[in-house]
Each structure stands twice: as C-alpha cells, then as structure tokens.
Amino acid sequence: MAHAPETRDKVRRLYVFDRIGLEVAALQCDVSMSTASRWKREAAEAGDDWDKLRAAAILAGDGIENVARAALAGFLTQYQTTMDAINTNGDLPAEKKVAMLASLADSFNKTVAASRKVLPETSQLATAMDVVQKMAAYIRDNHPQHAAAFVEVLEPFGNELAKLYG
Known part of the structure; x- marks a missing residue:
C-alpha cells in the first residue's frame, strides 16, 4: 500500500521532534511498523538519520x-x-x-x-x-x-x- 509523502513526514516528525516511539508514531499515522522501520532505515541510508536528529532535538529542547x-x-x-x-x-x-x-x-x-x-x-x-x-x-x-x-x-x-x- 502506497502512502502519501506527508504520512512519512508525519511519522518522522512524531519520532524525531515529538519523541514518540516509532511503533506509536506508526500507529498514529495508520502505517505498519515494518513500513515505518523501512522508512527510517531508507532515510538513514540517504543521510537522514532519524536517531541522530532525535538526539539533537533532545539536546536543543531540554x-x-x-x-x-x-x-x-x-x-x-x-x-x-x-x-x-x-x-x-x-x-x-x-x-x-x-x-x-x-x-x-x-x-x-x-x-x-x-x-x-x-x-x-x-x-x-x-x-x-x-x-x-x-x-x-x-x-x-x-x-x-x-x-x-x-x-x-x-x-x-x-x-x-x-x-x-x-
């Protein structure tokens, strides 16, 4: 099932900036956990490491x-x-x-x-x-x-x- 780019962006935002676990972010966006994990892995391979961004957001915010x-x-x-x-x-x-x-x-x-x-x-x-x-x-x-x-x-x-x- 294809998802809109906005859905992928929302999962990323929930995980990175709102510090919601990937499983919960996937549920909130009506996406399977395997899809969310694949998006995260593909983003990391393309240089967009969600975990590093999440750590930086924590440092900046807290x-x-x-x-x-x-x-x-x-x-x-x-x-x-x-x-x-x-x-x-x-x-x-x-x-x-x-x-x-x-x-x-x-x-x-x-x-x-x-x-x-x-x-x-x-x-x-x-x-x-x-x-x-x-x-x-x-x-x-x-x-x-x-x-x-x-x-x-x-x-x-x-x-x-x-x-x-x-």
Missing part, C-alpha cells in the same frame, strides 16, 4: 542537564535489571557474582563520572558506588568465602543507597 539525567536514569534501569538477573540466577557461583558486581559498579562509576561535570549532584552517589565496588573487589580477592553473604546483603543495601542519594 538542555544538556536533562539529557544527562535521562542518560543516567537509563543506565540505572539497566543496572537494576542486571542486578535482578544476578540475584535470581542461582546457577552462578558466588565468586562469579562478585566479579560481575565489581564490573557493574565500574560501569556505573564511569557513567557517573561522565555526567559529573554536568550533574554535580551525582558525586555523592558516585562516591557510594565507588566504595561498594572497592568492597566487592576486596571481598573477591581477600575473603572469597564471604562472597555469598556479600551478594545477599548488596541488593537491599543498594536500595538504601538509592533512597539516600538517588
């Missing part, structure tokens, strides 16, 4: 502080998802969990460090996460027999940190 907050919030969502996966996978040995937690804390610190200049309020949370990372590494290296207990108390402690600093 300011760098809100963008940094959104990026940090997105990372925290992924962080929590990973934590949930670590805590629910009973097949992982405690030492592996501690190593994964240390790596996750390192990623968190790097993300926070990148946003620290824009969002100085994240410094306290970054310090708290750095301490948790150092403690995980210390337990892994010096007291591996306590790794399981550390993993057990880490999730509720992480919730406390989020209440205090998040």
Whole structure:
C-alpha cells in the first residue's frame, strides 16, 4: 500500500521532534511498523538519520542537564535489571557474582563520572558506588568465602543507597 509523502513526514516528525516511539508514531499515522522501520532505515541510508536528529532535538529542547539525567536514569534501569538477573540466577557461583558486581559498579562509576561535570549532584552517589565496588573487589580477592553473604546483603543495601542519594 502506497502512502502519501506527508504520512512519512508525519511519522518522522512524531519520532524525531515529538519523541514518540516509532511503533506509536506508526500507529498514529495508520502505517505498519515494518513500513515505518523501512522508512527510517531508507532515510538513514540517504543521510537522514532519524536517531541522530532525535538526539539533537533532545539536546536543543531540554538542555544538556536533562539529557544527562535521562542518560543516567537509563543506565540505572539497566543496572537494576542486571542486578535482578544476578540475584535470581542461582546457577552462578558466588565468586562469579562478585566479579560481575565489581564490573557493574565500574560501569556505573564511569557513567557517573561522565555526567559529573554536568550533574554535580551525582558525586555523592558516585562516591557510594565507588566504595561498594572497592568492597566487592576486596571481598573477591581477600575473603572469597564471604562472597555469598556479600551478594545477599548488596541488593537491599543498594536500595538504601538509592533512597539516600538517588
């Protein structure tokens, strides 16, 4: 089914400037998701990258502080998802969990460090996460027999940190 160029332009506008998801934009314009995805892909191949334009529109519209907050919030969502996966996978040995937690804390610190200049309020949370990372590494290296207990108390402690600093 052929669509008018105005329909394609409307899907693009909704996605890029109104920040509506591509699926919802397609629904609003009575276009299939596969068609909207194809339009987006073809536009990118022609040099009209909708995702880059969307990011630029966010920067221009919200300011760098809100963008940094959104990026940090997105990372925290992924962080929590990973934590949930670590805590629910009973097949992982405690030492592996501690190593994964240390790596996750390192990623968190790097993300926070990148946003620290824009969002100085994240410094306290970054310090708290750095301490948790150092403690995980210390337990892994010096007291591996306590790794399981550390993993057990880490999730509720992480919730406390989020209440205090998040």
